[in-house]
Amino acid sequence: xxxxxxxxxxxxxxxxxxxxxxxxxxxxxxxxxxxxxxxxxxxxxxxxxxxxxxxxxxxxxxxxxxxxxxxxxxxxxxxxxxxxxxxxxxxxxxxxxxxxxxxxxxxxxxxxxxxxxxxxxxxxxxxxxxxxxxxxxxxxxxxxxxxxxxxxxxxxxxxxxxxxxxxxxxxxxxxxxxxxxxxxxxxxxxxxxxxxxxxxxxxxxxxxxxxxxxxxxxxxxxxxxxxxxxxxxxxxxxxxxxxxxxxxxxxxxxxxxxxxxxxxxxxxxxxxxxxxxxxxxxxxxxxxxxxxxxxxxxxxxxxxxxxxxxxxxxxxxxxxxxxxxxxxxxxxx
Amino acid sequence: xxxxxxxxxxxxxxxxxxxxxxxxxxxxxxxxxxxxxxxxxxxxxxxxxxxxxxxxxxxxxxxxxxxxxxxxxxxxxxxxxxxxxxxxxxxxxxxxxxxxxxxxxxxxxxxxxxxxxxxxxxxxxxxxxxxxxxxxxxxxxxxxxxxxxxxxxxxxxxxxxxxxxxxxxxxxxxxxxxxxxxxxxxxxxxxxxxxxxxxxxxxxxxxxxxxxxxxxxxxxxxxxxxxxxxxxxxxxxxxxxxxxxxxxxx
Numbered sequence: 326x327x328x329x330x331x332x333x334x335x336x337x338x339x340x341x342x343x344x345x346x347x348x349x350x351x352x353x354x355x356x357x358x359x360x361x362x363x364x365x366x367x368x369x370x371x372x373x374x375x376x377x378x379x380x381x382x383x384x385x386x387x388x389x390x391x392x393x394x395x396x397x398x399x400x401x402x403x404x405x406x407x408x409x410x411x412x413x414x415x416x417x418x419x420x421x422x423x424x425x426x427x428x429x430x431x432x433x434x435x436x437x438x439x440x441x442x443x444x445x446x447x448x449x450x451x452x453x454x455x456x457x458x459x460x461x462x463x464x465x466x467x468x469x470x471x472x473x474x475x476x477x478x479x480x481x482x483x484x485x486x487x488x489x490x491x492x493x494x495x496x497x498x499x500x501x502x503x504x505x506x507x508x509x510x511x512x513x514x515x516x517x518x519x520x521x522x523x524x525x526x527x528x529x530x531x532x533x534x535x536x537x538x539x540x541x542x543x544x545x546x547x548x549x550x551x552x553x554x555x556x557x558x559x560x561x562x563x564x565x566x567x568x569x570x571x572x573x574x575x576x577x578x579x580x581x582x583x584x585x586x587x588x589x590x591x592x593x594x595x596x597x598x599x600x601x602x603x604x605x606x607x608x609x610x611x612x613x614x615x616x617x618x619x620x621x622x623x624x625x626x627x628x629x630x631x632x633x634x635x636x637x638x639x640x641x642x643x644x645x646x647x648x649x650x651x652x653x654x655x656x657x658x
Numbered sequence: 659x660x661x662x663x664x665x666x667x668x669x670x671x672x673x674x675x676x677x678x679x680x681x682x683x684x685x686x687x688x689x690x691x692x693x694x695x696x697x698x699x700x701x702x703x704x705x706x707x708x709x710x711x712x713x714x715x716x717x718x719x720x721x722x723x724x725x726x727x728x729x730x731x732x733x734x735x736x737x738x739x740x741x742x743x744x745x746x747x748x749x750x751x752x753x754x755x756x757x758x759x760x761x762x763x764x765x766x767x768x769x770x771x772x773x774x775x776x777x778x779x780x781x782x783x784x785x786x787x788x789x790x791x792x793x794x795x796x797x798x799x800x801x802x803x804x805x806x807x808x809x810x811x812x813x814x815x816x817x818x819x820x821x822x823x824x825x826x827x828x829x830x831x832x833x834x835x836x837x838x839x840x841x842x843x844x845x846x847x848x849x850x851x852x853x854x855x856x857x858x859x860x861x862x863x864x865x866x867x868x869x870x871x872x873x874x875x876x877x878x879x880x881x882x883x884x885x886x887x888x889x890x891x892x893x894x895x896x897x898x899x900x901x902x903x904x905x906x907x908x
Contacts, residue, residue: 432708503773507774508772508783509728510772512761512770515750518752522749523750523761524736526733526736526762526823527736527765527823528770529734595855
């Protein structure tokens with residue numbers, strides 16, 4: 326896997342090119358899907374920093390996304406903040422909450438870490454579920470989108486917002502790529518490999534884990550703010566553990582440790598869900614369209630197939646493909 | 659007393675009803691070469707774990723260069739100048755030799771927290787790692803993954819990582835264990851060439867290595883210090899002969 330690290334950037338470039346190409350020809354509905362892919366990719370890349378890079382398998386990451394979404398809703402709807410300022414606040418709040426939760430959760434590891442993060446995520450859910458100001462379990466609609474009028478753009482247009490979300494995802498990717506390739510990122514990778522030896526070499530492992538947990542929470546906050554802007558709607562479901570679980574599946578599907586893989590996984594997940602849950606897809610295969618309501622079953626089967634067939638995930642396959650093309654082109658010369 | 663770079667006083671540790679370390683004290687002046695020997699289960703590795711902070715002592719204190727580190731976690735002790743190698747190779751198996759070394763270098767240079775610059779941009783880091791690899795005879799293995807290396811080579815890296823920390827005190831837990839005679843000879847030569855001011859403690863079962871290297875020796879038995887003295891004193895001690903050395907002490 327390590328030798329394929331050099332395909333990290335080409336793989337990301339390929340993804341970006343694919344996104345741009347789709348965006349160029351997309352209809353309104355596809356634009357909505359693209360925006361969703363971009364936002365989910367931000368979320369899964371932030372989780373990748375924890376899971377694939379540092380080896381901290383969190384099952385409560387959606388809590389910080391929800392915190393970002395609710396902060397954006399509160400700031401824009403209750404206090405009349407512009408969405409751009411609300412986005413910054415969302416990141417700060419998500420980071421703060423992640424740091425506070427991190428103080429406790431990083432003391433545990435393995436299955437205990439999974440359980441305590443699950444509990445933390447569910448605490449967020451329980452809190453939002455009872456928050457009457459935010460509509461309790463009904464949620465709250467009406468969060469405005471970022472104002473791009475200064476650029477002569479209308480973020481209400483699906484294409485414009487999709488482009489905005491994609492650019493945000495690209496920026497997050499570059500930021501996280503820098504972090505994972507920095508000395509700090511080296512340490513996180515080493516924590517994954519052998520935490521106790523790294524401590525013996527003088528690394529304050531807990532502080533580094535806390536920093537990673539906080540950073541991942543902050544980026545999840547970005548995804549949350551953009552979710553609130555995109556759908557205009559927030560609900561406690563955003564914090565529910567099944568969403569954290571979905572993100573975890575995507576990260577594993579994407580390939581361990583790879584940011585581009587996590588983003589690719591997000592794209593595959595959204596597109597597959599859209600495909601499998603549409604009745605016309607099933608009737609096109611001359612199968613009963615009712616199968617569409619069982620899309621999760623087929624998605625699950627697909628995931629099992631992918632995990633069995635490609636243990637290195639989408640990124641591993643993607644790197645393999647690029648490598649094969651590369652060597653063939655060289656051979657032809 | 660102030661001349662001692664490491665001072666461990668009255669260390670106690672029990673695992674359940676088993677007293678593994680029973681009032682052990684150890685003083686190391688700068689530049690000492692100290693051997694730690696004793697039968698299996700005498701508490702040698704536990705003593706290292708207590709000094710290194712991997713295991714918390716029930717009682718007793720540890721001072722390093724005058725600083726009280728009794729309750730400190732391993733990483734703080736390491737930053738204060740303590741380094742150790744482990745009885746079983748304890749490496750970053752999924753990384754290359756060079757990456758293993760770069761980790762130790764980055765921590766020594768206190769740049770592990772830098773997240774805003776690419777590690778590849780720190781050319782001094784790679785240069786130091788390469789130079790160190792050459793010194794350890796690992797230069798041609800620099801880009802290889804550790805998991806694929808032979809045992810002896812991993813062992814060299816195990817010691818090498820500790821050396822990279824440029825410590826005041828170095829604890830080596832059976833550095834030559836499992837090595838071939840050639841590798842052992844190379845390790846002994848490496849240990850002989852360590853900086854003169856370094857305080858070195860070696861746990862070793864190879865008596866030729868211990869007596870060749872150490873100027874003072876502590877013999878542990880059932881968690882207690884049986885005797886501490888110069889190599890000659892230990893060799894002469896009838897009790898040590900009876901309890902431990904056997905044929906090797908003759």
